Amino acid sequence: MFRRLPGDEARNLVTTTPDTAVVFRPAVVTTPAILTLIILAGRIVVGLVRATWRHPIAMLAAATPGVLTLVYGWRVALLLSTPTPVGLIAWALTNRVSFARLVGWRLLAWWRLIWVYRRHWQPVMIVSGLGRHIRGRDYLPRLVKVTCTPWADLVSVRMLKGQAVKDWADRIDHLAQGFGATSCRVALSQAGRITLTFPRTDPLATPISAVPLPAEPSVRAVEVGMQEDGQPWRLKVHGTHVLVAGATGAGKGSIIWSVIRGLLPAVRAGLVELWALDPKLMELSYGRALFGPRYAATPEDCADLLDRAVKVMQERAARFAGLQRSHAPTIDDPFVLVVVDEVAFLTAYQSDRELRRRISAALATLTTQGRAVGVGVLAALQDPRKEVMNIRNLFPDKIALRLDESEQVDMVLGDGARDRGALADHISPVPELGAGVGYVRLETSPDPIRVRAAYVSDTDICVMAGAFAPGGGA
Structure with a gap:
């Protein structure tokens, strides 16, 4: 089949046989190497700024040993950096409940945000039909935040304009399989924003013994x-x-x-x-x-x-x-x-x-x-x-x-x-x-x-x- 050529190039082509294939090769513009390096450096800087804005604590923890090494040498950096992980390990061993509430679940949420949800977000959204690929550009719902509880991941999402909760509720099986969970639940948290619940464990898997009798008479719940x-x-x-x-x-x-x-x-x-x-x-x-x-x-x-x-x-x-x-x-x-x-x-x-x-x-x-x-x-x-x-x-x-x-x-x-x-x-x-x-x-x-x-x-x-x-x- 013949394809329509852009611009006025078609009128300048002459052929004596109608079935001759027409090959059109657009002009190639060579980009200077310095411009390519500037664009690459700009993307790296923007990525670092975005990562620092989204994960300030993680970026600070990763950058501090490197800065100390450059300024004072690796021995001083090792000496100053060691007490922090040792203290965290001691805290986790001595008071696991408070460590999990203040540190543990936050670290797990950051890890699952990076390794599970953000890494698979684009393909899952496109394949499930919740995102759109139009003219070479992806229009995706925004992944806002991940919060971890002892039993599940709570993923906050800002929907695309024009989407409804039912669009997501109809695809809970796609979402669960896409992110490696056994199930998924959808709840509207505020206008334009939903919360997806992905269970990691099942705390109801074992029978529960009879609840003790109330100490005081009551007809409340x-x-x-x-x-x-x-x-x-x-x-x-x-x-x-x-x-x-x-x-x-x-x-x-x-x-x-x-x-x-x-x-x-x-x-x-x-x-x-x-x-x-x-x-x-x-x-x-x-x-x-x-x-x-x-x-x-x-x-x-x-x-x-x-x-x-x-x-x-x-x-x-x-x-x-x-x-x-x-x-x-x-x-x-x-x-x-x-x-x-x-x-x-x-x-x-x-x-x-x-x-x-x-x-x-x-x-x-x-x-x-x-x-x-x-x-x-x-x-x-x-x-x-x-x-x-x-x-x-x-x-x-x-x-x-x-x-x-x-x-x-x-x-x-x-x-x-x-x-x-x-x-x-x-x-x-x-x-x-x-x-x-x-x-x-x-x-x-x-x-x-x-x-x-x-x-x-x-x-x-x-x-x-x-x-x-x-x-x-x-």
């Missing part, structure tokens, strides 16, 4: 396990409703019993009442003595117990009307937590249509009106489909444990949760690795948090039932 960052996971149950979804063996019982365990001192103090619906006759029946007369197992008893809870809620609403808008637990008006182990059995799989209608209506009434008067619902189910649980959106706080399908993640946690890193369908089915591991999406934040619930054993439940059942000892 209950500690039920641990977050991925190593902080305690505290679940709010007063003033909200919580939905827990997970496949068989995913660890729903760990969450339920951890919540009950954390509320037992408040139950003894008269500030909390636990109402239990156990249609499977497996999970909650083991500690049945803790619930007293507020325990139901058959569908008929479950419907009656829910109707009683609705009646308590409506009586409180009538008394509180015009006097208070939020509930504070007291002995006269304790916080009522309705625990439903397998809610889908009652709302979808129940053969009696009238019982199914009563139960669904009662649950809908409690989840729409119960928060303000101190009646909460903690419900667990295996199948999160809309036709199975048509009131799942009435639960402000949701927990997704191991799920069978990727589509179920968004069913439980809301649209876009999986794109933001809530990979509940990737949780291991091996109990030791994945039981109790899940993702929490709170009403106050769209970003999912990875957590693991503590395992409350049968022995723990027996001890709890013996100590806190009505009439039991301390």
Whole structure:
């Protein structure tokens, strides 16, 4: 094929055969060597200034021995430079926690910024489609900062103009593989800037023993396990409703019993009442003595117990009307937590249509009106489909444990949760690795948090039932 020649060169070419190949060689301008050296020196100076601006401490540490060697000789430089690394090593050996917080994680962040992220930034951005190569020039998102924690790298990125968080959320697999991580999560930190989380280790890989009983009665957020960052996971149950979804063996019982365990001192103090619906006759029946007369197992008893809870809620609403808008637990008006182990059995799989209608209506009434008067619902189910649980959106706080399908993640946690890193369908089915591991999406934040619930054993439940059942000892 013929190619169009630049400028007016084509009109000056003459050929007698139309198929003769035309070769055009542009004029070559020889650049003086001195100009090449000046450009190279300028680039070196600019690079040094940029490196000093971005990494002042590292550049100072690298330049100091060289300056001392030039000024005083290598013996003096060695003598003056040795105490610093020796002191750092001694500090790391004697107080590893403070060394890691003040020095260690900063050094690791600098190293991973240089060796992992900045080195691979351009190819990963171009291949994943987050950067653009236009007319020989790369337009890349700006790598702002890397911060290291004991378990992950937090990479701050300034997006290109016109990009959205969803553009990055759709490419989390590309980013994780490109930077050698097992997964990646995306969160919007401020306008035009996002934070990418790349885990280095998994602090939730081993089971967690039951959380110790609280020393003081309280209905505030209950500690039920641990977050991925190593902080305690505290679940709010007063003033909200919580939905827990997970496949068989995913660890729903760990969450339920951890919540009950954390509320037992408040139950003894008269500030909390636990109402239990156990249609499977497996999970909650083991500690049945803790619930007293507020325990139901058959569908008929479950419907009656829910109707009683609705009646308590409506009586409180009538008394509180015009006097208070939020509930504070007291002995006269304790916080009522309705625990439903397998809610889908009652709302979808129940053969009696009238019982199914009563139960669904009662649950809908409690989840729409119960928060303000101190009646909460903690419900667990295996199948999160809309036709199975048509009131799942009435639960402000949701927990997704191991799920069978990727589509179920968004069913439980809301649209876009999986794109933001809530990979509940990737949780291991091996109990030791994945039981109790899940993702929490709170009403106050769209970003999912990875957590693991503590395992409350049968022995723990027996001890709890013996100590806190009505009439039991301390």
